[in-house]
Amino acid sequence: MISPALRDAAQAWLDHARALRGASEKTIDAYRADVLGFLSFMTLHHGEAQGLGPVSRVTVSDMRAWMAHERSRGVSARSLARALSAVKGFYRWLSDREGFEPTAVLSTRSPKFQNKLPRPLAVDAAQAMIDRVELQATAPWVAARDAAVVTLLYGCGLRISEALSITFADTPLADTLRIRGKGNKERIVPVIGPARDAVDAYLRLYPGPREPQMQLFRGVRGGALNARAIQKVMEQARMQLGLPASATPHAMRHSFATHLLGAGGDLRTIQELLGHASLSTTQAYTAVDTARLMEVYDAAHPKAKR
Known part of the structure; x- marks a missing residue:
């Protein structure tokens, strides 16, 4: 069971993310599910209701137990990394408000996963x-x-x-x-x-x-x-x-970005056109363009024909 005070704190954090960071409702719903799922696990893990006191004492061992539990449920590394990011965001905000040390949570390493490259159409x-x-x-x-x-x-x-x-x-x-x-x-x-x-x-x-x-x-x-x-x-x-x-609707957007880059468009302009908050998101298209270039190179290079 999660205490009313902790639920109120989680809701206040979500309201803060919505108002200050402009997070979409879809993102807010994902944050809510991730954080409440984490807190529910801690309730079962410790066998006691989770309030503001217990959550401030989460240890490195607790974090490892939660991540192992999530992986055992079949949660992908990508999804677990997203959930951990939400939990860290909540703890960073809550620790500032309640005055406790959140190092055990914030120092937890995100699981590694392979970034999926966009799949544009020709x-x-x-x-x-x-x-x-x-x-x-x-x-x-x-x-x-x-x-x-x-x-x-x-x-x-x-x-x-x-x-x-x-x-x-x-x-x-x-x-x-x-x-x-x-x-x-x-x-x-x-x-x-x-x-x-x-x-x-x-x-x-x-x-x-x-x-x-x-x-x-x-x-x-x-x-x-x-x-x-x-x-x-x-x-x-x-x-x-x-x-x-x-070849989905989103692939048409990927194709727009990849073809624009291939025609000489610069990353900053493409970032603005796509509405990406971070340039690192747009840089995925560089990898796509390079991969396509290498395919052409491998097919055309004399050594590839031997």
Whole structure:
């Protein structure tokens, strides 16, 4: 059992993360699950209710026991590293507030894991995906809608949630678009001609109401379009094109970044366009581009042909 005082402290920390750091609700929910899971384990581990006193006395041995327990449940190294980061954040905040020494928690090493490189599509495959998506729906306005969404993902590097948050007030699309991304952070992204044309084609065919505050992309039943609808239409398209399962809506965003880097774009600009908080996140695309370059090199080098 977790004491009411400790639950209140955890909630206060979450409120602090939401207000000060601009964390999204999805991130807040993950933090909550990770920290409460940790505190629940400590309750069972020690056989007593966890309050502010007991949690301030967590030892290195306790931390090792928790991490071993999580791994035994099948929690991946990546997920455990994320949970440990949340626990450290909570302890850092709580120790400042309550005046105890959090070294046992903060000194715990994060498990090592292999960073997954983005899986972008080739330029011709990205274009083929856009073309094929438009052929999936029988209703012309739905076909134009799907093509417009996927074109925005690839042409502007948007997350699917960002593309679906565009409203009728944003139309007709200008040369730039104000996007509110993760952590409620705003950024300005340029809108390429094909993306504007695709949205215009959708608007010409869309038969429903167009209130300024309504989300631009609509479902066939009249509500706002759900991300799952785009995921499904891309699943159908990738199977027809023989593309891998990694050809998802988010892969179009990865493709935007990788192709832009390959064309000479600099990392700082790409970071701003994608809305990455850290340049290290954007640097993953450097590894992708290098890996692709090495594949070409290995295939073309005379020694590779012997």
